[in-house]
Amino acid sequence: MQRHRRVILAIQWVVVLFYLLLLIIPALLPLPSEDTHIYSNLRLFAQFLFWGIWWPFVMLSTMLLGRVWCGVFCPEGALTEMASRHGLGRPIPRWMRWGGWPFVAFVCTTVYGQLVSVYEYPQAALLVLGGSTVAAMAVGFIYGKGKRVWCRYLCPANGVFALLAKIAPLHFRVNEEAWKRSTERAPMVNCAPLIDIRHMKSASACHACGRCSDYRGAVQLAVRNPASEIINTRSKDVSRGEALTLIFGVIGIATAAFQWSASRLFVHMKTVVATWLVDHDAFLLLQDNAPWWMLTHYPEANDVFTWLDGLCILAYILGGGIALGSAVLGLLWLAARIANLPALPLRRLALGLVPMAGTGIFLGLSMLTLGHLKAERIPLEWVPAVRILLLVAGSSFSAGLGWRLLAVPGMARRLLAFTAYLMPVALIVLVWTIAFFF
DSSP states (O other): OTTTTTHHHHHHHHHHHHHHHHHHGGGOOOOOOOTTTTTOOOHHHHHHIIIIIHHHHHHHHHHHTHIIIIIIHHHHHHHHHHHHTSSSOOOOOOGGOOOHHHHHHHHHHHHHHHHTTTTTHHHHIIIIIIHHHHHHHHHHHHHHOOOOOHHHHHHTTTHHHHHGGGGOOOEEEOOHHHHHHHOOOOOOOTTTOOOGGOOOOEEEEEEETTTTTTTTGOOEEHHHHHTTTHHOOOGGGOOOHHHHHIIIIIIIIIIHHHGOOOOOOHHHHHHHHHHHHHHHOOOOGGGOOTTTTTEEEEEGGGGEEEEHHHHHHIIIIIIIIHHHHHHHHHHHHHHHHHHHHTTOHHHHHGGHHHHHHHHHHHHHHHHHHHHHHHHTTOTTTTTHHHHHHHHHHHHHHHHHHHHHHHHOOHHHHHHHHHHHHHHHHHHHHHHHHHHHHO
16 A cells, blocks of 8 residues: 555545546436436436445445545545645644544534435535535645644544444554664655554554555554454543544434434324424424425425424434433443443443444444335345344444453452443344334
C-alpha cells in the first residue's frame, strides 16, 4: 500500500467520480414505474448501491479489515483532504475537538435521514450525503494542511467506525521499541487522520491507508486476535463519548431508527394520538404541508408525512433509543458494580458489547438490502437462518469478551457479575428477535 500510493489515489478519485454521478443524476430523474427493476433504472440502482450494498458492507468491512474504507475508498475523506491541502490551513479550534461530536453527529444524521426518507428517495440522499460532503470539503478548506480534520472530529460515521474497528483482526501494529532503536532518518509520515503513530495502540482512529507502513521498521500490517484490543484497552483510553456513542447511539438510536417503520407499537401510538386530535378538532398536526427537505413529501408516490408522522417518528426513535440505551446502561452499571474492579469501570466494560452492536447495525442496514431483493422477486428463504446465525455469533463474541473482562477474584462473584452483563446482550438479541420473527 505504501509503495503503490498512486494506485490508491487513483482508486479514491474513481470512487469520488462514481459517488458524485450516482448521488446527483438520480435526483434529477422521474420516479420509476412499479414494474421497473434495479438493473434497468438508475434511481433504483443508486438507491440499492448506496443503502443496500455500500453502507451494510462498509460496516462489515470495518469489523473485518479496520477502517480501510476510510483510508482507501471514502469519497468524503479524499475530498476533504484535497481541500485541506489547498486550503487556508488554519489551526483546529478547541470546540471542534470536543469528544461528543461523533455521538451528536451520528444521532442527528440518523434521525434526520428517517424524517426525509433518505433510504427511499435520491433527493433526500443528495441532501444528506451531499450536504455532508460539502461540509467535509468546507472544513478541509478552512482547517488543517493536508489533513482529514472532518474525518477525525465531525464525520457522522466516525464514532461507529472507531468502535467497530476495535474488533478487526487486521490492523497496523506499531512496535515502540523498534521505533526507539531505529536510526533511520526518514521524513515524518503525513498521517491524514492526525494520529501520533509512534504511540498508536488502537485501530479506532487509524484509516488503514498504508502510508506509514514499515516506517522506521516499526509499523507493520498484522493479524491479531479480534478480542485483543478490547481486552487490553486501559480504562483511561476509553472516553465517555465513546461509551455514549456505543450505548445510546449504535445500540439505542440506530436500533429504533431501523425498526420504527415496521413497528406495531409505532402504529398504535400514532393512531391513539391521531384519534385524540380528531376528537378534539385539532387538525394542525394532521396537515401534510411540510417541505420535502423537512419531512417526506412525495405526493406523486403517495408518500407524504404529516406533522404528526414526524413527531411520532421523533418520539419513537429518540424515546425508544433512550429507553433501550438506558436499560443497557443500567445493566452494565450493575455488572460493573458487582465486579467492583478499579480497572474495569462501566465505560470499559461497555466495549464488550461492540460485536453485538456491530451485528445489530449490519442486520438493520441489511433490511434495506433484502427489501430491494424482495422487490426483484429473489428467493429469500435463507434469510431467517442467516439472521439467527449472526445473532448467535455476535452475542457469543460479546459474551466471551464480557467473561474475560470480568476477571473477578472468586468464582461466585464473577458468575454473578457475568450474569448481569449477559442481560443487556440478551436484551439486544430479544429486540431484534421480536422485530424479525414476531
